[in-house]
Amino acid sequence: MNPARIDRVRQNLPAGYDVAAIDKRVTPIALWGFGSQWVADPEQCAALGAPAVDPATARGWSGSGPGGIVYAVVARTTAEPDPGLAEQCGQWTVTGGHSSATVTAAPAPVIAEARTAGMATAISTVVEGGNETHSHADTFSADLGGFHSFVTVVTDPGAPTPPLGADFAADLLVKTVSAMRG
Numbered sequence: 030m031n032p033a034r035i036d037r038v039r040q041n042l043p044a045g046y047d048v049a050a051i052d053k054r055v056t057p058i059a060l061w062g063f064g065s066q067w068v069a070d071p072e073q074c075a076a077l078g079a080p081a082v083d084p085a086t087a088r089g090w091s092g093s094g095p096g097g098i099v100y101a102v103v104a105r106t107t108a109e110p111d112p113g114l115a116e117q118c119g120q121w122t123v124t125g126g127h128s129s130a131t132v133t134a135a136p137a138p139v140i141a142e143a144r145t146a147g148m149a150t151a152i153s154t155v156v157e158g159g160n161e162t163h164s165h166a167d168t169f170s171a172d173l174g175g176f177h178s179f180v181t182v183v184t185d186p187g188a189p190t191p192p193l194g195a196d197f198a199a200d201l202l203v204k205t206v207s208a209m210r211g
Contacts, residue, residue, distance in 0.1 A: 030174075034209045049091055051091055055082060062152060063123060067125030069123050077146060083104055087103070096190060099180070101205050110172045115134060118134065120133050134146075134148065138199045143173050149165070150166040166183045168180070178205055
């Protein structure tokens with residue numbers, strides 16, 4: 030397992046994407062647009078969107094283009110993930126600040142010797158004047174014996190161009206794990 034190889038999967042982005050290194054936001058919930066003050070209901074489901082990882086070990090990138098924003102991240106785990114959590118959290122919510130989200134379990138790709146999970150997230154944010162903005166995120170993760178890797182694709186349902194879909198995100202996770210395993 031070589032986390033530095035996560036950069037190799039950037040070539041799988043569609044043409045025209047701008048790529049940058051990830052910042053300090055290394056959990057799906059942060060990439061869905063939630064700051065540090067959020068709450069999950071039920072509470073235990075938070076571990077799916079904010080797994081116990083060491084941010085100092087995180088590697089990855091983000092790519093933005095006409096189909097949405099793509100994130101690919103890997104980091105060392107700091108606690109053993111609950112193997113039954115994905116089954117317990119078929120649907121859950123996240124609220125924080127002016128945003129709320131409904132997270133629904135999605136079929137995850139099968140990856141040998143990894144525990145995978147999938148989430149489809151509908152996010153609403155109240156902005157100036159009480160208007161709402163909406164976004165969608167597809168997140169697929171893999172627990173890889175000491176490492177947690179995930180791919181998140183955030184899209185704007187009102188964008189004029191077709192969004193990258195859940196299939197793209199799931200496929201990119203499979204390619205990411207394969208690249209890191211060498």
